[in-house]
Each structure stands twice: as structure tokens, then as C-alpha cells.
Amino acid sequence: MAKDTRERILAAALDLFSRNGYAGTNIRELTASLGLVKSSLYKHFESKEEIWNSLLDEMIAYYGARFGSPEQLPPVPDSLEGLVTMTMKMAEFTIYDEKVIKTRKLLTIEQFRDERARALATKHFLTGLKDMFTPIFAGMMDKGLLRRDDPAMLAFAYTAPISALIHLCDREPEKTNEAMAQIEAFSRHFIKVYGAECHGN
Amino acid sequence: MAKDTRERILAAALDLFSRNGYAGTNIRELTASLGLVKSSLYKHFESKEEIWNSLLDEMIAYYGARFGSPEQLPPVPDSLEGLVTMTMKMAEFTIYDEKVIKTRKLLTIEQFRDERARALATKHFLTGLKDMFTPIFAGMMDKGLLRRDDPAMLAFAYTAPISALIHLCDREPEKTNEAMAQIEAFSRHFIKVYGAECHGN
DNA sequence: TTGACAGGTGACCGCTCGATCACTATAATA
DNA sequence: TATTATAGTGATCGAGCGGTCACCTGTCAA
Numbered sequence: 001m002a003k004d005t006r007e008r009i010l011a012a013a014l015d016l017f018s019r020n021g022y023a024g025t026n027i028r029e030l031t032a033s034l035g036l037v038k039s040s041l042y043k044h045f046e047s048k049e050e051i052w053n054s055l056l057d058e059m060i061a062y063y064g065a066r067f068g069s070p071e072q073l074p075p076v077p078d079s080l081e082g083l084v085t086m087t088m089k090m091a092e093f094t095i096y097d098e099k100v101i102k103t104r105k106l107l108t109i110e111q112f113r114d115e116r117a118r119a120l121a122t123k124h125f126l127t128g129l130k131d132m133f134t135p136i137f138a139g140m141m142d143k144g145l146l147r148r149d150d151p152a153m154l155a156f157a158y159t160a161p162i163s164a165l166i167h168l169c170d171r172e173p174e175k176t177n178e179a180m181a182q183i184e185a186f187s188r189h190f191i192k193v194y195g196a197e198c199h200g201n
Numbered sequence: 202m203a204k205d206t207r208e209r210i211l212a213a214a215l216d217l218f219s220r221n222g223y224a225g226t227n228i229r230e231l232t233a234s235l236g237l238v239k240s241s242l243y244k245h246f247e248s249k250e251e252i253w254n255s256l257l258d259e260m261i262a263y264y265g266a267r268f269g270s271p272e273q274l275p276p277v278p279d280s281l282e283g284l285v286t287m288t289m290k291m292a293e294f295t296i297y298d299e300k301v302i303k304t305r306k307l308l309t310i311e312q313f314r315d316e317r318a319r320a321l322a323t324k325h326f327l328t329g330l331k332d333m334f335t336p337i338f339a340g341m342m343d344k345g346l347l348r349r350d351d352p353a354m355l356a357f358a359y360t361a362p363i364s365a366l367i368h369l370c371d372r373e374p375e376k377t378n379e380a381m382a383q384i385e386a387f388s389r390h391f392i393k394v395y396g397a398e399c400h401g402n
Numbered sequence: 403t404t405g406a407c408a409g410g411t412g413a414c415c416g417c418t419c420g421a422t423c424a425c426t427a428t429a430a431t432a
Numbered sequence: 433t434a435t436t437a438t439a440g441t442g443a444t445c446g447a448g449c450g451g452t453c454a455c456c457t458g459t460c461a462a
Contacts, residue, residue, distance in 0.1 A: 026418080026419065026420080027419080027420060027421085028418085028419085028420095038420085038421090039421085039422080039423085042420095042421070042422080046421095047420075047421075048419095048420065048421090
């Protein structure tokens with residue numbers, strides 16, 4: 001239980017900070033949730049603030065490893081239906097993965113207090129998804145699946161509503177099923193509107 | 202300076218809570234910002250929590266008075282360009298009005314801690330704008346300005362990206378001009394895509 | 403003129419906060 | 433086996449927290 005404790009502390013901090021915020025979380029509560037006593041924590045971290053900074057380091061590194069580089073880009077779908085499938089798969093992951101949920105909630109809560117949290121929040125909530133879908137849509141246009149248009153604008157128009165529904169799940173988890181259905185409905189609406197095949201009005 | 206002080210306390214609480222959160226704000230700091238001493242506050246409020254609840258009461262009442270009833274609905278635009286104009290006017294208000302900004306930030310920060318804040322956040326960030334634009338788009342379809350489609354879906358597809366850019370302004374105010382430009386660009390993209398006049402691909 | 407009262411003050415209370423420290427148990431190493 | 437480093441403990445610290453109280457002052461109605 002050597003390096004392990006440090007990781008457990010960070011996990012507990014992510015959990016508590018994401019629910020009660022940094023200021024609303026105290027060290028006693030945090031360590032007690034691990035069956036430790038408050039003073040033990042200072043064997044692993046210098047201060048509460050160092051926990052916060054380490055947590056941010058970890059979140060930034062995780063984001064970079066998971067979404068940061070072009071290699072992680074999902075493949076360009078071969079059909080409009082493939083876009084829906086891919087979207088639902090990604091949504092499912094991001095909406096049900098506990099760690100990702102907590103990360104998002106933490107960034108939501110602390111984005112106005114910490115510069116790095118602010119920057120990471122913008123990536124998580126706005127530019128990340130957009131930048132991921134821009135080349136996908138460009139590729140789909142090349143394949144003749146989508147009408148020619150500005151792929152970045154399409155990516156924004158596509159990801160922002162989905163992002164809003166992800167936020168809804170974070171806020172009101174009991175609406176998760178409803179939100180998932182809305183994501184799929186929106187995705188189908190999108191391919192109907194932007195799909196290359198001509199639809200009458 | 203009788204009833205006045207109570208209002209000033211609430212205004213200061215909105216300001217501090219929206220920046221540092223409820224747990225991150227202390228009474229001394231709050232009263233000091235009004236030139237008062239801590240104990241004076243308890244002539245007007247029973248506790249810190251009562252300030253919070255009164256603030257929420259006020260925000261809920263304000264939202265209801267401003268956006269809650271159908272009478273406040275903006276008129277259905279007479280042209281596609283009118284939709285852009287109306288959108289920019291609304292965006293300008295909501296992005297520059299200090300009280301609205303602080304309300305949004307407060308709800309963002311505290312939505313996971315308080316049931317009423319959670320509900321109001323969903324209104325502010327998701328359903329409110331959508332419900333406002335649904336009848337507008339229905340009306341524009343009736344006028345032959347927009348292609349026939351599900352007006353609620355269009356309202357969602359229209360307002361969610363705009364809402365995302367409003368959030369960006371809250372998070373990174375230095376990007377406000379850029380975000381306003383993006384809102385306009387998105388609005389024009391939207392009328393291009395959904396406008397009843399036929400556009401080639 | 404007086405008495406009640408609203409509103410503001412400073413001293414103070416008990417508590418909880420983050421943090422420190424001397425100490426101990428354990429386990430690996432020399 | 434003796435030594436040393438690691439990790440956990442409980443007592444304790446000073447500071448800051450939300451909240452209380454006796455007191456003061458100006459206003460206004462009786």
C-alpha cells in the first residue's frame with residue numbers, strides 16, 4: 001500500500017471535489033473516506049492545494065492521452081448511419097464513465113477559480129469535441145456522405161447540442177435515458193438535414 | 202438605508218458566491234465589501250444559508266418574471282435576417298448584463314449542491330431557450346420562412362450552440378467579441394441550412 | 403420629552419479548518 | 433540482527449469560521 005495510497009487519495013479527492021467543490025471539502029472527510037486519519041495525508045501531499053494541483057495534472061495528462069493527439073481520432077464513418085452509431089458509442093462512454101463524469105463536474109464547479117481548470121473546461125465542453133468532429137465531417141464530405149459546407153461549422157453545430165445533453169446528464173442523472181434518446185434523435189435529425197442525399201422539405 | 206441594506210447584501214452575495222462559491226465565501230468578506238461589520242448582517246438575515254435561499258428565491262422570481270410566461274415571448278421575425286437580428290440582440294443582453302452573468306456563473310458552480318439551483322440551471326442552460334424558440338420557429342414555418350420540420354428540434358439545434366458560446370463568455374470573458382462573431386456566423390449558417398429558400402449544395 | 407425600535411458595532415463564543423509533530427509499527431536492507 | 437525508510441497515529445496548534453450578545457445611536461410616533 002505504498003504508491004497506492006497516493007492514488008486512492010487522488011481518487012477520493014476527485015470524488016469529493018466534484019460533489020462539494022474544493023472549498024467545500026475538508027481533509028478529515030477526505031481521509032476518513034479512505035479509513036485514514038487526517039494527519040496521514042500529509043505523508044503523501046504537502047497541502048490541500050497540492051492535492052488540487054496534482055489532480056489537475058492528472059486530468060490534463062489524461063485528457064491529452066485520450067483526446068489530445070490526432071492518432072486517437074475515430075475513423076471516418078462509411079455511412080450516415082455510421083455517424084449515428086459512432087456518436088452513440090462515444091456518448092455512452094462519456095455519460096456512464098464515472099471518472100469522466102466526475103472530471104466534468106469538477107471542471108464545471110471550479111472553472112472560475114483556477115486558470116488551468118478554465119482552459120481544460122473549454123477543451124472538454126467546447127473545442128475538444130468540435131476539433132474531433134471537424135476532420136470527420138471533412139472526410140464524410142470527401143466521401144460524398146455530407147453536403148459540402150464548412151466542416152468546422154458543422155462540427156460545432158453537431159457537437160454543441162450533444163454537449164448540452166451530456167451536461168444535463170451530469171446535472172440530472174435520472175434523465176440519462178431521456179438524454180441518450182435525445183442525442184440519437186438529434187443525430188438522426190442532423191444526418192437528415194446535412195446528408196448528401198436530397199430530401200424534400 | 203433601511204430595506205436598502207438587505208438588497209445590497211444580496212447583491213454582494215451574488216457577486217461573491219458567483220466568483221468563489223457558497224462555501225468559498227465568508228461573512229466577514231461579504232459585509233466588509235459593503236462597509237459593514239459581520240454582526241450587522243444578522244440584523245437582516247438569520248444565517249448564511251438564509252442569504253443563499255433568499256438569493257435563490259430572487260433568481261427564481263426574476264427568471265419567472267423575465268422569461269417564464271408566454272407574454273414575454275419575442276415576436277416571430279418577418280424574415281430570416283430578422284431572426285439573426287433578434288438573436289444578436291438577445292445574445293448581447295445576456296452576455297453583457299452583469300447580473301445575468303453572475304446568476305449564470307452561480308448556477309454553474311452550485312448546481313450539484315442545491316436542488317433548486319439544479320432545476321433553475323436546466324432552465325437557464327437548456328430548456329428555457331429551447332422553449333422560447335420553439336414557438337418562434339413554428340411561427341416562421343407558418344410564414345414560410347423556414348422549411349417544415351419539428352420546431353422543437355430546430356429550437357434545440359439552434360439554441361444549444363449559442364448557449365455553449367454564452368458559457369464560453371462566462372468562462373473566458375476576453376473571448377467575448379470572438380464568441381459574438383461566432384454566434385452571428387452560426388445564426389447565418391442556420392438560416393442558410395433551414396431557410397425555406399432553396400440553396401444549392 | 404420619552405420610549406420603542408431598527409440598524410450598526412466590537413467583543414466574544416465554540417467549533418472546525420488546514421497543518422505540525424513526536425511517536426509507533428512494519429517491512430525491507432545492510 | 434541491527435538499521436533505516438515508509439506510512440500511519442493521536443494530540444495539538446493557531447487561524448478563521450458562522451453566529452451571539454450587550455450596547456450604542458438616530459428616527460419617529462405617542
